[in-house]
Amino acid sequence: MENNRNYFVAIALSVLILVAWQFFYVNPKIEKDRIAAERAQQTQQAQPQTGAEQATPGQPTPGQALPGGAVPGESRDQAVAKSARVVIDTPALSGSINLTGARFDDLKLKGYRETVDPQSPIITLFSPAETADGYFTELGYVGNDATGSVPGPQTVWTLSGGDKLTPSTPVTLTYTNEKGLTFTRTISIDDRYMFQVVDSIKNDAAEPVSLSSYGRVTRFNKPTTPSIYVLHEGFIGVTGDSLQEVSYSDVEDSPPLEPGKATGGWLGITDKYWAATIVPPQETPFDTRFSHFTDGRARYQSDYKGDAVTVAPGQSAQVKNLVFAGAKEVPAVDSYAAAYAIPKFDRLIDWGWFYFITKPMFKMMDFFFRLFGNFGIAILITTIVVKLIFFPLANKQYASMANMKKVQPKMEELKKKFGDDRMGLQQAMMQLYKEEKINPLAGCWPIIIQIPVFFALYKVIYITIEMRHAPFFGWIKDLSAPDPTTIFNLFGLLPYDVPVFLHLGVWPIVMGITMFMQMRMNPTPPDPTQAMLFTWMPVVFTFMLASFPAGLVIYWAWNNTLSIAQQSIIMKRQGVKVELFDNLKQLFSKKPKPAE
Numbered sequence: 001m002e003n004n005r006n007y008f009v010a011i012a013l014s015v016l017i018l019v020a021w022q023f024f025y026v027n028p029k030i031e032k033d034r035i036a037a038e039r040a041q042q043t044q045q046a047q048p049q050t051g052a053e054q055a056t057p058g059q060p061t062p063g064q065a066l067p068g069g070a071v072p073g074e075s076r077d078q079a080v081a082k083s084a085r086v087v088i089d090t091p092a093l094s095g096s097i098n099l100t101g102a103r104f105d106d107l108k109l110k111g112y113r114e115t116v117d118p119q120s121p122i123i124t125l126f127s128p129a130e131t132a133d134g135y136f137t138e139l140g141y142v143g144n145d146a147t148g149s150v151p152g153p154q155t156v157w158t159l160s161g162g163d164k165l166t167p168s169t170p171v172t173l174t175y176t177n178e179k180g181l182t183f184t185r186t187i188s189i190d191d192r193y194m195f196q197v198v199d200s201i202k203n204d205a206a207e208p209v210s211l212s213s214y215g216r217v218t219r220f221n222k223p224t225t226p227s228i229y230v231l232h233e234g235f236i237g238v239t240g241d242s243l244q245e246v247s248y249s250d251v252e253d254s255p256p257l258e259p260g261k262a263t264g265g266w267l268g269i270t271d272k273y274w275a276a277t278i279v280p281p282q283e284t285p286f287d288t289r290f291s292h293f294t295d296g297r298a299r300y301q302s303d304y305k306g307d308a309v310t311v312a313p314g315q316s317a318q319v320k321n322l323v324f325a326g327a328k329e330v331p332a333v334d335s336y337a338a339a340y341a342i343p344k345f346d347r348l349i350d351w352g353w354f355y356f357i358t359k360p361m362f363k364m365m366d367f368f369f370r371l372f373g374n375f376g377i378a379i380l381i382t383t384i385v386v387k388l389i390f391f392p393l394a395n396k397q398y399a400s401m402a403n404m405k406k407v408q409p410k411m412e413e414l415k416k417k418f419g420d421d422r423m424g425l426q427q428a429m430m431q432l433y434k435e436e437k438i439n440p441l442a443g444c445w446p447i448i449i450q451i452p453v454f455f456a457l458y459k460v461i462y463i464t465i466e467m468r469h470a471p472f473f474g475w476i477k478d479l480s481a482p483d484p485t486t487i488f489n490l491f492g493l494l495p496y497d498v499p500v501f502l503h504l505g506v507w508p509i510v511m512g513i514t515m516f517m518q519m520r521m522n523p524t525p526p527d528p529t530q531a532m533l534f535t536w537m538p539v540v541f542t543f544m545l546a547s548f549p550a551g552l553v554i555y556w557a558w559n560n561t562l563s564i565a566q567q568s569i570i571m572k573r574q575g576v577k578v579e580l581f582d583n584l585k586q587l588f589s590k591k592p593k594p595a596e
Helices: 002-046 076-081 330-339 355-372 375-389 391-406 408-418 422-436 445-463 506-519 528-547 550-573 580-588
Strands: 085-089 093-098 103-113 122-126 135-142 158-161 171-176 181-189 194-203 209-219 234-239 242-247 257-262 265-270 274-279 286-293 299-306 309-311 316-327
Touching (some): 085 103, 103 316, 122 135, 122 274, 122 316, 135 316, 194 209, 234 274, 234 286, 242 257, 265 286, 316 330, 355 375, 375 391, 408 422, 506 528, 528 550
Antiparallel strands (some): 085 093, 093 103, 103 122, 103 135, 135 209, 181 194, 194 316, 234 242, 257 286, 274 316, 286 299
């Protein structure tokens, strides 16, 4: 029994170290980074920008420079109104395409709002380069003297077909340069977030020309939401068959990262819930680059440059790009991966190391959500399913613990017999385990095996947009956010707010109580250090998990409750007394005063 407790203590200490590291190191670092980002953004807004900014991969050409930097005092609406545009209107998106550069730089997500308040503004994804939050996607070409000027940031396209981009009405843009090259761009969109951009390049000149396509996703700031080590935000892509995840800090003080030439793949920038990506032509090789530019106005850029395409006189060539810009909804992302044969496009969602557990768990939860209409209920039912899957292992765990209790009197006799002879005691205990057919590790392995499942569930609740603003019952309006209540103002009854670190809501308290009861199913360890750890660990976890998503805390509380019931049943079947109430009575009973 003592060895078994040692394993539990080791696991508990490991978890405590991880949680403490999160609380005392990661959270302060996140706050520090957030403040630094806000100050940098304020400084950037206050200083007018000058000079041209190199925009394209490879060698820049004179016509391929960004407009000037952010204009102090200019609003987003003013920046949008400065240029001719084509309206975008779909069930999921609203915005416009800038005819200067044919740039996607005005995009909002109709189905998502900034807060749980239904009257809060809808999410803005793209904004013009002239704004403080500039963020856009652009497709163009790198030419040479023979090609003349080719489409780039400053190119003014002509709207030649359609007047509004909708799922049923594509638009056509045209541009003819001084060398006789005519570019015809047809842009279409589905009812979610995928744009299809098909360029036809016709050469009416007397000589063949070669030019390379490029595409870039550029943003001038980092996300304002705090980053966390379990979530990747920043550059992302697949080159060939290799997934690339590059953080903003990886390129801020380093040369651009270049994964190398590949045929097939995609690239872009991802946030927690949103993303902007480009899928280049899949049949020709291209180079990918992730960069942080500091010339002119600082910016982050994910871009590609394709191999040169040669167009003979009197002939045409076609270049097809896909642009994803929107919410990382699992069904939509999966459907695009299948429909367009985009390699590993489902990894746009950060399923993590335990992909093989995390994604199936989401699928299960999503199934129950569609069945019952509430993700909180889906979490509870998923917990039951997980418990059923691990039922054989849990049975072994609790049966082993019950058997250990049975032989407890014999173990006490051995301790008295061998005294300080630890080697003899160890040998005698191993012999006892063998005679009684007890495996002291049986109670430990089920817990270790379930750790990846717990982590996978945490990932699902934290990173999937389906959990964002998903309500439970009562005061839980967002399962992906911490419980908003706190005991320190009597759960909102007293008219004052408390600091964030003192937010200790109802569900964390419920979780702490269930954890405390589960630990009291077993006798108090005789070792004072272990006894103190077992007593205080539920309290520590209660405060630590107060900042975790409410959905995860609800899962843990419900899982503890099911474990208590399961352990009680198994112990009764093994003929072992359930000592929960006796332990609670002993804990809270008045201790006799020591004899004088």
